[in-house]
Every structure is written in structure tokens, then in C-alpha cells.
Amino acid sequence: MDSIVDRACQHIQEWIVTGRFKPGExxxxxIVSQRLEISRPPVREALKMLEATGLVVRKPRRGVFVPLLTKKDVWEIYTLKAALYELVMELALEVMTDGxxxxxxxxxxxxExxxxxxxxxxxxxxxxxxxxHRRLMEIAGNNRLNTFAANLHNQAxxxxxxxxxxxxxxxxxVQYHREIIEAVKSGNRHxxxxxxxQHVMDALLVFQDEQGAVWDEGLLSSMVMEG
Structure with missing residues (x-):
């Protein structure tokens, strides 16, 4: 059952990420059980798992939806993610081995x-x-911090x-990741x-520039997920 749930979770997440399921949908x-040719209980469990990460939301008496995020929501996700990733990096550097x-x-x-x-x-x-980033979180070894950071990664x-x-x-x-590794290898923790x-905040700026004409009354339209 677990493998079926994991497979359902992976497919639903991919459909959200690529826009097959759009914001607000x-x-x-x-529908998911028909697409994957599985029964509904594993789908239900998969949706519960995704709800815990913030990738979907459950509305009482209505069902499960892809979140329709405001501009402020996106800003909060990325700025908090940037702060947590910086802390993860700092903690990982305290214990990281050459291997x-x-x-x-x-x-x-x-x-690359x-x-x-x-x-x-x-x-x-x-x-x-x-x-x-998951490996970096494992090395950092702070389970609560890693849970928060992983959830923000999924939402972004x-x-x-x-x-x-x-x-x-x-x-x-990819250049940011190369420069991060080179800084780690040279011992330049700061x-x-x-x-x-910077890597996380750059991603936010790119997204904001790209979507400047798409924000509609503070809401992300479904155009965000097209393409």
C-alpha cells in the first residue's frame, strides 16, 4: 500500500508543479484514481501527505484544492525559505565531512x-x-528545521x-550551487x-518579474502554472 500511496503522491505533485492541476482547482x-488506475484509498492518503506539506489545502465540506496564493503568500514562502536555508547551510558546515x-x-x-x-x-x-537541499538538511541534522524547510521547498x-x-x-x-560548493571546499563559511x-531570493525576484502582469487583485491567476 505504501508504494502505491507514494506513487500517487508523486504523480499528484508533478501534476500540480507542471500545471495540470492549476491554482484554485x-x-x-x-479523477486521480482513474488516471492512475488505482483505488481511491491510496489517493486519499496521498492527498493527506501533500496537505501536510502545504502543497494542497482541504476546505471543509468542499474537498482538496491547489492553493490560490496571493503575492504576499509567495513573498512569505521565499523569504522564510531563504532564512531557513541559510541556517541549514550554517548548521551543515559545522559537521560536514569531505565525503x-x-x-x-x-x-x-x-x-550542470x-x-x-x-x-x-x-x-x-x-x-x-x-x-x-535534502542531503544538506540531513547533514545539518535538525529535524524540526528540516521539516519546515522541506515544506517550504515543496510549496515553492x-x-x-x-x-x-x-x-x-x-x-x-546551477551557478549558485557550483559557487556554494566551491565556497564550502575553500572553507569560506560566510x-x-x-x-x-541569495540563491533563494534571486528565484523570488525572477518569478516576480516574470509574473508582474499576471497578478490579478492580489491573486495568482491560473496563468502562473501554464507552460
Missing amino acids: QIKEE QIHEMETLVEKM KLVIEDTVDILKYQKHHKAF TPFSYKSLHQKDHLLRS LACSLMK
Whole structure:
């Protein structure tokens, strides 16, 4: 059952990130179960898991929906994420071994290989990107902090998917990770932490610039998730 739930969770998350389920849209158990050809109980469990991360919201007597976020919501997600990621970096640097640095660099190399392709698989890039930050959280070893940071990462994923289609931003993203690794290897902790925060805030600025004409009365329209 767990593997079926995990698979359902992965598919629903991918559909939200890529815009198949748009902001404000209801996610119906029967629709998901039909698409995946599974029963509804695993879908129900998957939606509960995603609700815990903030990627979906449950409205009493109405069902489960993709959040329709305000401009302020997006700002809060990214600014809090930037602060937590900086702290994760700081804690990880206290205990990081040479072997762990090598692990992190290997993930950066995977991202670098992807971005030089003519057509970049953004979902695969995000997978390596998530693995990089998840490993950093594991090294930091603060479970409560890691839970908060991971949830914010999940909530920001739909926005980063959209903005990473800009090749300039994609290249800057991977460059930030390369510079972070080089700062870690050289022992420059202050620079590594500063770059981590800049990396997150740069993503916010790119998204805000891109969506400047899309904000409608403070709400993100479904156009945010198109493309």
C-alpha cells in the first residue's frame, strides 16, 4: 500500500508543479484514481501527505484544492525559505565531512550536465536540486528545521518550475550551487551561507518579474502554472 500511496503522491505533485492541476482547482479523488488506475484509498492518503506539506489545502465540506496564493503568500514562502536555508547551510558546515562535500558536488555535476542540453528536463533538474537541499538538511541534522524547510521547498516548487524555463535563470541557479560548493571546499563559511540565501531570493525576484502582469487583485491567476 505504501508504494502505491507514494506513487500517487508523486504523480499528484508533478501534476500540480507542471500545471495540470492549476491554482484554485479541486483535486478529486475519483479523477486521480482513474488516471492512475488505482483505488481511491491510496489517493486519499496521498492527498493527506501533500496537505501536510502545504502543497494542497482541504476546505471543509468542499474537498482538496491547489492553493490560490496571493503575492504576499509567495513573498512569505521565499523569504522564510531563504532564512531557513541559510541556517541549514550554517548548521551543515559545522559537521560536514569531505565525503559529504563530494556527495553534494556530485549532485551539482548532475545539474550542470542537464543545463547544457538543448532541451532541459526541468522536472529532472528539480529532482537533483531537491536531492541537493535534502542531503544538506540531513547533514545539518535538525529535524524540526528540516521539516519546515522541506515544506517550504515543496510549496515553492511550482513557482520554480515556471521560472526555470528561463534559460538565464536556470544557468544562474546551477551557478549558485557550483559557487556554494566551491565556497564550502575553500572553507569560506560566510560566503557559502550568503550564496545560499541569495540563491533563494534571486528565484523570488525572477518569478516576480516574470509574473508582474499576471497578478490579478492580489491573486495568482491560473496563468502562473501554464507552460
